[in-house]
Amino acid sequence: xxxxxxxxxxxxxxxxxxxxxxxxxxxxxxxxxxxxxxxxxxxxxxxxxxxxxxxxxxxxxxxxxxxxxxxxxxxxxxxxxxxxxxxxxxxxxxxxxxxxxxxxxxxxxxxxxxxxxxxxxxxxxxxxxxxxxxxxxxxxxxxxxxxxxxxxxxxxxxxxxxxxxxxxxxxxxxxxxxxxxxxxxxxxx
Numbered sequence: 529x530x531x532x533x534x535x536x537x538x539x540x541x542x543x544x545x546x547x548x549x550x551x552x553x554x555x556x557x558x559x560x561x562x563x564x565x566x567x568x569x570x571x572x573x574x575x576x577x578x579x580x581x582x583x584x585x586x587x588x589x590x591x592x593x594x595x596x597x598x599x600x601x602x603x604x605x606x607x608x609x610x611x612x613x614x615x616x617x618x619x620x621x622x623x624x625x626x627x628x629x630x631x632x633x634x635x636x637x638x639x640x641x642x643x644x645x646x647x648x649x650x651x652x653x654x655x656x657x658x659x660x661x662x663x664x665x666x667x668x669x670x671x672x673x674x675x676x677x678x679x680x681x682x683x684x685x686x687x688x689x690x691x692x693x694x695x696x697x698x699x700x701x702x703x704x705x706x707x708x709x710x711x712x713x714x715x716x717x
Contacts, residue, residue, distance in 0.1 A: 534631070534632065534699055535699030535700065535701040536629060536630070536631040536633060536634055536637055536695040536698045536701065537629065537630040537631050537674070537701050538627065538629055538688070538691055538695060538701075538702055539628045539630075539702075539703035539704065539706045540625070540626065540627055540628075540688075540705045541626040541705060541706050541707070542597045542626075542705055542707075543594045543595065543621070543708050544593075544594070544595045544596070544598055544603035544604070544619070545592060545594055545619075545620045545621045545624045545626070545678070546592070546593045546595070546603050546604045546617050546618065546619055546621070547590060547591070547592055547593070547618045548562075548590070548591050548593060548607055548611060548616070548617045549589060549590040549591075549616050549618075550589040550614065551613075551614055551615055551616070554614040554615060555589045557614040557615075558611055558614050558615040561611050561614065561615075562583070562591075566578050566579060566581075568583070569583050569585065569591050570583055570591070570654075570656075571585060572585050572586070572587075572588055573586070573656060573657060574654055574655060575655070575656040575669040575670070575671065575676075576654075577671070577711070577713050578712065579712070580596050580708055580712055581593060581594060581596075581708060581712060582594040582595075582669070582676070582708065582711060582712050584656040584667065586656055586658045592678070593607065594626065594676075594708055594711075595708055596708045596709065597621075600619075600621070600622075601619055603619070604617050604619035605617075623680060623681060624667075624678045624679065624680060624681060625678070625679055625680070626676060626677070627677045627678075627679070627688065627691070628673070628674055628675070628677075628703075628706050628711060629674050629675045629695075630673055630674030630675075631674065631698070631699075633698045634674055635648070635675075636698070637698055638661065638668075640694055641661045641662040641690070641694070642661045642666075643659050643660055643661070644657055644659050651668075651670060652670065653670045655670050656668065656669040656670070661677075661687070662686070662687060663686075664680075664683040664686060664690075665680060666678065666679050666687065667679075671711055671713075673706075673710065673713070676711060
């Protein structure tokens with residue numbers, strides 16, 4: 529057995545990001561459609577993983593779906609066709625950037641500018657929330673591999689620079705891009 533990896537690992541994650549929303553009173557039907565597609569939609573404040581995809585719920589009856597990148601707009605079009613008459617799908621892939629942070633002190637690094645209590649007892653694996661960090665809107669999800677951060681693409685560079693600067697004293701190790709499969713647990717990071 530090898531020793532645990534030290535330092536903070538920071539990587540980008542290329543992904544299709546689609547928001548699906550249930551029409552009024554149609555949440556159960558949308559959940560059934562997602563289930564038939566192999567994805568359980570989580571309850572508010574949670575994240576679930578399935579084969580090569582993640583689902584986060586930070587707003588009632590709305591979910592962010594994160595999947596491996598496909599042809600632009602293809603993932604959203606597939607979801608829109610699947611949930612026609614019970615919901616809507618919007619492609620947010622070019623509007624949000626995904627970053628992944630791993631390492632034993634990642635919560636300590638983020639706590640320097642995060643308004644959430646990141647203590648593992650309060651914010652355990654499987655939790656998701658929206659917050660502001662370093663004056664930037666961020667959606668956090670706790671995964672077995674670390675933390676997924678989604679931020680508007682217009683502020684992604686600022687957030688990445690802040691993370692790089694703040695994580696340096698903790699032994700920052702820039703990583704190559706990670707895949708959605710690695711984040712969902714389908715492959716090793």
